Amino acid sequence: MTKNIEAQVLIVGGGPVGLTLATDLAQRGISVIVAETRRRGEPPSVKCNHVSSRTMEIFRRLGVSKAMRESGLPADHANDVSYRTTFTGEELSRIHIPSRASRYTDKSGPDGWWPTAEPPHRINQIYLEPVLFAHAEATQGVTILSRTRIDEFTQDEHGVNAKGVDLESGQEVRVFSQYMIGCDGGRSAVRKAIGAKLSGTDVVGRVQSTYFRAPDLLSRTGNTPAWATFSLNPRRSGNVYAIDGRETFLLHNYLRSDEVEFDSVDRDWAIRTILGVGDDFNYEILSKEDWIGRRLVADKFRDRRVFICGDASHLWVPMAGYGMNAGIADAMNLSWQLAARLNGWAAEGVLAAYEAERQPITEQVSRFAMNHAIALQKEREGVPAGIEAPGPAGEEARRVAGQALYDLNVKQYCCAGLNFGYYYDASPLIAYDGEAAPSYAMDRFTPSTAPGCRTPHFWLADGRSLYDAMGPEYTLLRFDPTADAGPLREAAARRGLPLTVLDAQSDEVPDAYRHALVLSRPDQHVAWRGDRSPDDALALVDRVRGCFTDPNHHE
Numbered sequence: 001m002t003k004n005i006e007a008q009v010l011i012v013g014g015g016p017v018g019l020t021l022a023t024d025l026a027q028r029g030i031s032v033i034v035a036e037t038r039r040r041g042e043p044p045s046v047k048c049n050h051v052s053s054r055t056m057e058i059f060r061r062l063g064v065s066k067a068m069r070e071s072g073l074p075a076d077h078a079n080d081v082s083y084r085t086t087f088t089g090e091e092l093s094r095i096h097i098p099s100r101a102s103r104y105t106d107k108s109g110p111d112g113w114w115p116t117a118e119p120p121h122r123i124n125q126i127y128l129e130p131v132l133f134a135h136a137e138a139t140q141g142v143t144i145l146s147r148t149r150i151d152e153f154t155q156d157e158h159g160v161n162a163k164g165v166d167l168e169s170g171q172e173v174r175v176f177s178q179y180m181i182g183c184d185g186g187r188s189a190v191r192k193a194i195g196a197k198l199s200g201t202d203v204v205g206r207v208q209s210t211y212f213r214a215p216d217l218l219s220r221t222g223n224t225p226a227w228a229t230f231s232l233n234p235r236r237s238g239n240v241y242a243i244d245g246r247e248t249f250l251l252h253n254y255l256r257s258d259e260v261e262f263d264s265v266d267r268d269w270a271i272r273t274i275l276g277v278g279d280d281f282n283y284e285i286l287s288k289e290d291w292i293g294r295r296l297v298a299d300k301f302r303d304r305r306v307f308i309c310g311d312a313s314h315l316w317v318p319m320a321g322y323g324m325n326a327g328i329a330d331a332m333n334l335s336w337q338l339a340a341r342l343n344g345w346a347a348e349g350v351l352a353a354y355e356a357e358r359q360p361i362t363e364q365v366s367r368f369a370m371n372h373a374i375a376l377q378k379e380r381e382g383v384p385a386g387i388e389a390p391g392p393a394g395e396e397a398r399r400v401a402g403q404a405l406y407d408l409n410v411k412q413y414c415c416a417g418l419n420f421g422y423y424y425d426a427s428p429l430i431a432y433d434g435e436a437a438p439s440y441a442m443d444r445f446t447p448s449t450a451p452g453c454r455t456p457h458f459w460l461a462d463g464r465s466l467y468d469a470m471g472p473e474y475t476l477l478r479f480d481p482t483a484d485a486g487p488l489r490e491a492a493a494r495r496g497l498p499l500t501v502l503d504a505q506s507d508e509v510p511d512a513y514r515h516a517l518v519l520s521r522p523d524q525h526v527a528w529r530g531d532r533s534p535d536d537a538l539a540l541v542d543r544v545r546g547c548f549t550d551p552n553h554h555e
């Protein structure tokens with residue numbers, strides 16, 4: 001017997017990207033099926049350790065940021081990044097990132113100034129995914145088919161017919177949907193099926209990763225623990241992430257560029273050298289993985305009714321914690337556009353925006369990550385021989401190395417630009433006005449309302465976050481109460497486009513807001529700005545809902 005089911009959207013893969021996409025779509029009123037080969041709530045392997053501020057902003061909108069922040073490391077565990085000669089050796093420098101207990105009060109670190117209601121959060125993916133899974137599963141409109149693998153699909157003008165199997169019972173499963181999204185990870189079968197090709201750099205670096213339990217490790221340091229501890233010495237450099245904050249750790253041993261075979265490096269020797277411990281030290285391997293860091297981006301993100309999202313569409317070295325976080329940004333972008341189309345207020349053209357907007361950003365982030373990985377490789381391979389020497393010469397070598405490591409890495413661990421600086425500069429949905437968005441770097445950005453930029457965040461006079469006060473879809477921010485929002489409101493009503501008008505009262509309005517009216521999209525990017533409603537408000541509304549191909553034809 002075949003099991004036949006139907007939903008507006010089928011998501012293949014219930015990793016962090018698929019689950020975020022499913023929850024957001026469902027909250028916008030769309031029925032979603034998620035097919036996932038893993039068992040219900042089964043955690044993934046130990047991978048991502050950093051949830052970016054931008055992702056936390058998305059989680060806040062979905063209603064899961066509080067639960068997420070309450071999970072992971074113990075509340076008072078340092079979130080710092082420490083650079084040392086070995087894990088148990090001398091500290092060279094430390095990037096201060098507040099623990100989650102003091103995340104909202106301690107502004108002293110390099111990311112303390114960030115203009116957001118949701119600072120970043122350090123948590124491993126093994127804790128993150130069950131929280132996200134529980135939230136998605138409890139969201140009305142989401143059906144998760146655990147232990148279900150999608151094997152093939154066809155599409156036509158009516159929808160997508162996907163076929164798979166229930167891995168427990170062996171029963172055939174058929175799903176009919178309007179759209180299908182491949183969130184099926186780096187080996188994505190959906191990507192291959194739509195004919196998308198990955199291109200870029202095949203090998204940026206090789207890494208031996210080991211997840212281990214060592215109850216005695218922390219007592220050997222005598223120092224304040226850190227979230228990430230990098231070891232730099234001439235024998236073997238690597239880094240260690242605190243996973244439970246007590247006895248479990250994830251260690252990455254970055255192979256040198258001349259070490260092209262994983263087996264050429266003794267794993268146990270490398271672990272002991274990075275930790276700075278002898279043969280008397282006991283640890284238990286929980287899992288291990290050898291992986292190649294790449295920089296690959298798909299040449300297309302869509303074939304008609306089928307899209308790819310997250311690792312399915314891009315893969316790179318997870319520098320700056322921007323593997324999962326970039327995928328969640330993809331999901332946020334695709335979600336509102338797809339929901340708008342399915343809910344009937346956007347035209348078919350809205351679906352062209354996802355690839356036009358996300359592919360250039362993905363390309364950019366992949367290069368930031370690769371360049372950073374290469375710079376770090378140079379640091380590891382150029383460690384001064386005397387870095388562990390006693391006396392003034394050793395101290396000077398440690399001081400110089402510590403400063404260089406701080407300066408290089410504060411950019412990736414406090415990457416304001418990657419969080420808030422990216423903008424969409426070639427989108428069919430955005431009404432550009434001639435002012436270019438400010439350029440940004442991994443660690444720097446300038447808040448701006450140039451169309452395409454992230455809507456700058458501030459706190460409203462009544463204490464609410466701007467983002468909490470904005471509507472679920474488009475929001476017209478009004479900074480001058482006399483500015484006439486009427487024509488835009490009427491045009492939106494004529495086309496059925498959901499528009500909230502918000503009088504943005506605050507003493508803290510950032511200088512970036514220079515116009516009386518700013519139209520913010522459902523994903524908190526600026527679509528248009530002006531001092532009064534445009535002369536042809538209907539044309540603007542049509543543009544932002546994807547009806548731009550034929551001005552005389554309104555879908």
Ligand SMILES: Cc1cc2nc3c(=O)[nH]c(=O)nc-3n(C[C@H](O)[C@H](O)[C@H](O)COP(=O)(O)OP(=O)(O)OC[C@H]3O[C@@H](n4cnc5c(N)ncnc54)[C@H](O)[C@@H]3O)c2cc1C
Nearest residue numbers: 013015016017037048049150185310311318321323324325
């Ligand atoms: C060692 C390491 C460290 C990392 N550190 C970071 C970090 O610090 N920060 C960061 O942002 N990222 C990091 N990443 C990257 C991050 O883990 C990935 O980017 C993230 O998991 C991608 O999420 P995803 O949902 O796109 O894909 P995945 O997490 O791969 O999820 C895909 C899901 O699809 C399911 N699936 C596949 N095929 C099918 C099918 N046919 N039918 C049904 N289900 C299917 C799989 O079971 C899987 O659950 C790291 C990665 C590695 C390897």
